[in-house]
Amino acid sequence: MKLTRDLSKDEKKLLRGTYWGSFTLYAAVSPAKQGASGYCYAMIPWIERFYKTEEDKRAALVRHIAYFNTTVPMSSFIMGLTASMEKQNSESEDFDVNSINAIKSSLMGPLAGIGDSFFWGVLRVVAAGIAVGMAQAGNILAPFVFLLIFNIPAQLVRYYGGFLGYTLGSTYISKVYESGLIHILTKAASIVGLMMVGGMTSKLVVFQTTVSMSMGGTSVLELQDMLDQIFIGLIPLSLTLLCYYLLSRKVSINYLIFGVIGLGILISLLGIA
């Protein structure tokens, strides 16, 4: 593979270690530091490898116990990148050490933008959508299918991300960053995500009214049929858009949940559905 051609055996081993270490990114997550200790844990083998003096090791540990927060599958890419920078720093006298944390903090936001849209907005929704259908049909494989659909891409991205970050180096990254490519990728991922959310809204949000008018014992007007003729899923769609509107108006999510619960009970009391 092109990514690994120029790497030494030792570096490949360390990069595989980064993959395993990045599993625990959020094991000890706290509001102030997020994944700091997980990041540091994944970087320790690199630090031990590149630095000889205790003083250099201490400085590197302090660098990587800083605040870090991104989508987990994207994290190893930044780890690989900073590992290559630590290597440069250990080899040259005039390397600007501040650039290491600067690149971390400049990349974690945009990568979380792509990662959250893709992994949370698209992949998880597709996986859950398929698995929920299977589970409703009583298929016991549903949870396994769910975990595999989500994790195979997530693990591959995290495994190869480390190699990619390490080989590309920071100069290439800043070029990509300036070209606006990250913005384009985020938008593309969001398009797929929004389409999936639209599809899931139609599948998951369900409302069927039983209201009908009857004349002489035969029903002449089924309200649900009438609604369907206007637009299938009119009520679920309107409810979802209303929820989104209220959320974007900073209405608390808890009010929304209790509001919908109240609505459901009200509908039942009035005998609408």
Place this chain on the structure above:
Amino acid sequence: MLYQAAIVALIVFVTVGGAESLGLSMLNRPIVIGPLVGLALGDVQSGLLIGAALEAVFMGVVNIGGASSAEPGLATAVGAAFAIHLGGGAAVAIPLAIPIGLLGLQVKTLTYIFIVGSFAPVFDRLAAQGKAKSIVGLHFGAWALQWGLYAILPFVGILVGSDAIQVAVDAIPDVIMHGLEICGNLLPAVGMAMLMKLLWDRTIAVFFFLGFVGVAYLQLPLIALAVIGVIIAVVIGQRDYQASKLAREMDQLAKLPAGEHAVVMAGAGAELDDLNAEEEDFLK
């Protein structure tokens, strides 16, 4: 009841805690925990159905930067355990799971702030002293402590609460139970709204409606919808890439002195060919 309480606590520890130490790998989702609780309590089918129903309710609960609206893991484990114990399936599990999910989130946030958060300065001190091994120890120690404490919640809840819940569920009139079933079908709207908040942008909002119509009218399976979405995203991504490239070249042109424009313009045709070639590279 001791067995039920212990096994559900263990499931919460392994799935909710496990997800945090295994790269947020979705072990803590209702679709996984539901069948697992079912397996432990001897009714996998009910667990599966409850898991599916709660997954739909909690679909929009996303954990981004620690900000969330509920903790679906604890909610599913306890909700499914009670529903299987009392009978009644998803109609019992959903009304129980929602308040438990809200409570779980509060407790989880407290453990983040006061348990793991209190170790943050210790991490800094250990790093400054160069004690890499202690950092690793504390990293995993804080994890075990936090989720060990969190698992006490379902243990005590099931041990103490089951009689009270039994009385409550028996006392609920049918019309309310039917209302709660309707809720189960309407609540995903809140979840979808949360996902929309994550993804919504005025320029791409139309694609939400495309997805809706694709399923409501064309009856597309979600996989097909995802593939169509990717195709559209690739096409639009290509167009944006080209546009941003052209914009940058225009910028460069504008910076040149007037006399050199003609020369650069003459080369523009060749530039466009380059552009297409680079495009293809980018897509590979």
